[in-house]
Amino acid sequence: MKRWLSLVLAVLASALAAPAAYAQNYNGPTVSCASRDGGYRECYTGFRGPPVLVNNVSDTRCVENRNWGSRRPGTVWVDDGCRGLFREGMSFMPPPGPGPAGSRVVRCESGSGAYRECRVNRYATVELRRQLSNSACLEGRTWGMRDDRIWVRDGCRGEFMVTAGSGGGWQPGPGPGGNYAITCESQDGRYNTCNWDSRYGRPGRIQQLSETRCTEGYTWGFRGDEVWVDRGCRARFFAR
Template identity: 40%
Template sequence: MQRIRAGWMGVLVGVAAGALWSAAPAVHAQEREAVRCGSDDGRFSRCQVPWRDADLVRQESNSPCIRGQSWGVDRDGLWVDRGCRGQFVEMGRGGGWRGDGRHDDDRDDDRDADREDGGGWHPGPDWDREIRFQCESNDKQQQFCQVDVGRHGRVHLLQQLSGTPCEEGYSWGWNRAGVWVTRGCRGLFSVDRRW
């Protein structure tokens, strides 16, 4: 009787070990799967990823994907901007694509600097300034007026130019890539652009 129990226990242990061994490659494969993230209509967008840092493995947009300019990773996750669309993987699993014409070998020197200054790229001395422009929703259609607001910038409506109301969050709004208007809102806007 004990031999039968011992035999069954051996079979069960073998089946369990085989199941775990065959499941392990599937888990490993899932870790290596790419996440697609895209900036639609040039707008700033975020994608949730389970990693602390990422590599671009395939650019899928005509707009360039350059780390620190049109994509990056910060405390809130992976972000894309300026029309960049691509496939991203956990850093160190990518295999060479940088999107800026350089190879992975060049990346190690930049990695620490990128983390310290938020992406490595800094705008010129005339970056932090006010930009005024009109943005108009003609025929009550949504319109996007592209202006790089910067990471710490703000947008204000200076003057309503339409008969229909311009209310932030209802008929106009903004993100890092610019200002949108809809429902007939036409206005003069001020971007307080700050890096």
């Protein structure tokens, strides 16, 4: 009886330990990120998939979404004394489907890490459809839109969905928004909100006006009938 009970406990212990063993044995480069003096810090990883904690280096326990996590691709953040070693986890995103009517795919590549521009229509909506490089393609950092061009740098290679308006040829802005746009500015690095006509949906793309990078979810965002900007982001926001 004791021998049978010991066998059952051993099997249960093995099953519970499986996720940790998988994380430790996952083959790939690691990135260290440390919260110094208990403060917030964000580290660049270059991962295409989500970061996975493989080693808790600090005395403080690192708990995902409490004192560590990822707010955008290619980065990991830590806070409240968490110091950890991270690897790239598996990404289960399905392959992209066909784009909307009036769209086309433009391939733009930063060869050998160099800056490059690819021409598109000035009023088109551009979205990253598929990343082709090992280097992370992060909007506002390694790729973006400037006037009538997509720009890439630091090794970003991607396929971009470029959507035009309906009717013959390229139109000045797809969808019901037409050429509707607003300019919103974070003055002296302060948080600011600007009115947005929600009838036009959410902003589809931006034209960055500041030297500070405008990164969605970090230095700008959209909420109901407002666009918000922060940390020096100044940009012109276009309707889809």
